[in-house]
Amino acid sequence: MKIAISSKTESLSGEIDSRFGRCPYFAIYDSDTQSTDFVVNKAADATDGAGPAAVGQLAAAGINEIVSGDFGMKIKDLCSQLNIQLTIIKENLTIKEITDNFKSK
Amino acid sequence: MKIAIASGKGGTGKTFVSVNLFLTLRNMGLEAALIDCDAEAPNAMAFLPARLASETEIFEYRPVIDTEKCVFCGKCAEWCEYNAIICISPAKYIRMDESLCHGCAACNTACKYGAISDSQIVSGKKSVFEFDNDRCLAEGRTEIGIKSPVRVIKAITDNPFEKEYDYTILDSPPGTACPFMETVSKADLVLLVTEPTPFGLSDLKKAVNVLEMTGKPFGVIINRAGLGNHDVYDFLKEKDISLWGEIPFEREIAELCSEGKSIKDELPDIKRKFTELALKLEDYGNSRN
Numbered sequence A: 001m002k003i004a005i006s007s008k009t010e011s012l013s014g015e016i017d018s019r020f021g022r023c024p025y026f027a028i029y030d031s032d033t034q035s036t037d038f039v040v041n042k043a044a045d046a047t048d049g050a051g052p053a054a055v056g057q058l059a060a061a062g063i064n065e066i067v068s069g070d071f072g073m074k075i076k077d078l079c080s081q082l083n084i085q086l087t088i089i090k091e092n093l094t095i096k097e098i099t100d101n102f103k104s105k
Numbered sequence B: 001m002k003i004a005i006a007s008g009k010g011g012t013g014k015t016f017v018s019v020n021l022f023l024t025l026r027n028m029g030l031e032a033a034l035i036d037c038d039a040e041a042p043n044a045m046a047f048l049p050a051r052l053a054s055e056t057e058i059f060e061y062r063p064v065i066d067t068e069k070c071v072f073c074g075k076c077a078e079w080c081e082y083n084a085i086i087c088i089s090p091a092k093y094i095r096m097d098e099s100l101c102h103g104c105a106a107c108n109t110a111c112k113y114g115a116i117s118d119s120q121i122v123s124g125k126k127s128v129f130e131f132d133n134d135r136c137l138a139e140g141r142t143e144i145g146i147k148s149p150v151r152v153i154k155a156i157t158d159n160p161f162e163k164e165y166d167y168t169i170l171d172s173p174p175g176t177a178c179p180f181m182e183t184v185s186k187a188d189l190v191l192l193v194t195e196p197t198p199f200g201l202s203d204l205k206k207a208v209n210v211l212e213m214t215g216k217p218f219g220v221i222i223n224r225a226g227l228g229n230h231d232v233y234d235f236l237k238e239k240d241i242s243l244w245g246e247i248p249f250e251r252e253i254a255e256l257c258s259e260g261k262s263i264k265d266e267l268p269d270i271k272r273k274f275t276e277l278a279l280k281l282e283d284y285g286n287s288r289n
């Protein structure tokens, strides 16, 4: 299973970005290999529709779950149609803290 | 000659200048027309004795995706500048978001599988108004929910009148994005209205940057002159940009504007300023011919 976390930086010690569509990077955690990669959010600078476009990018990469600070209605609709699970984390945790939490599951 | 009255942002008195310049040109017996191109919030007609003469609907392109024919290749989504199409190949998912679509039809060109067909929606209205027994006023108004006013601006700036005018004033949309560019592209001359304040200057700089790239002739009108500082003047000098006119700040102007009146007859000083501006335009027009 692959989990995408909206991320402020390209580093495990960096924090989760509370904005889903406009975060600069996604941390992609793969539960099979227990490894984390970072990808650039191609939609980050879009004038409009950044959220849905980011979902498109992640869905194409085979993501099953997205973790971010919040999701708009459009994103919720789209992800439920695509069977992508959404998890909201409001605290400013680091990417490592979040992935460690997944590892312990 | 088409003259766009524009500014880097709203609230600089663009419409005030447009309306009064129009009235001044008419008063001088010249063939002048005015088009309100601020299609998201047109308001110039409110300052004029304008009588609605005709109304036409403006249509805009919308793609219709046939999911039977679609192979989910994602080309259309890739070509869409506005993120209006989301296509997820592995999930065999495609969707067009009406609220993001700008009607550019790029997706249609992109699709090699004949899965996209054409439809149209009403994106706005083009209205022509009568002034002094002459249908010389026009306005574009974008429908609520339409993402971009560009289509409407295109339609309204494309000869809305029954005859040609020597001077057509285009009251432009604020900002320097696509609506502004669309309006400016139709103009022979752009006059940027600014205020002599730090905010005015920073917006002016943006507009100047964009206009320099287009190569359009442009100049500046300083509204509310006397307020703020001298930086705008220094900038104009440094850039060698012509100052077309200065309209002094007067409390009465603000009051008249808020009452929906044009100032022309009420304030002789301001009236003179507009006459000077109109004469300058006449000179400019003659020198072009």
Ligand code: SF4
Pocket (backbone or CB within 6 Å): B061, B062, B063, B079, B080, B081, B082, B083, B084, B085, B096, B100, B101, B102, B103, B104, B105, B106, B107, B108
């Ligand atoms: S018409 Fe243009 S904006 Fe609309 S979906 Fe197609 S490519 Fe995107």
Ligand code: SF4
Pocket (backbone or CB within 6 Å): B065, B069, B070, B071, B072, B073, B074, B075, B076, B077, B087, B094, B110, B111, B112, B113, B114, B115, B116
């Ligand atoms: S380009 Fe045509 S076939 Fe490809 S995803 Fe878009 S609509 Fe479907």
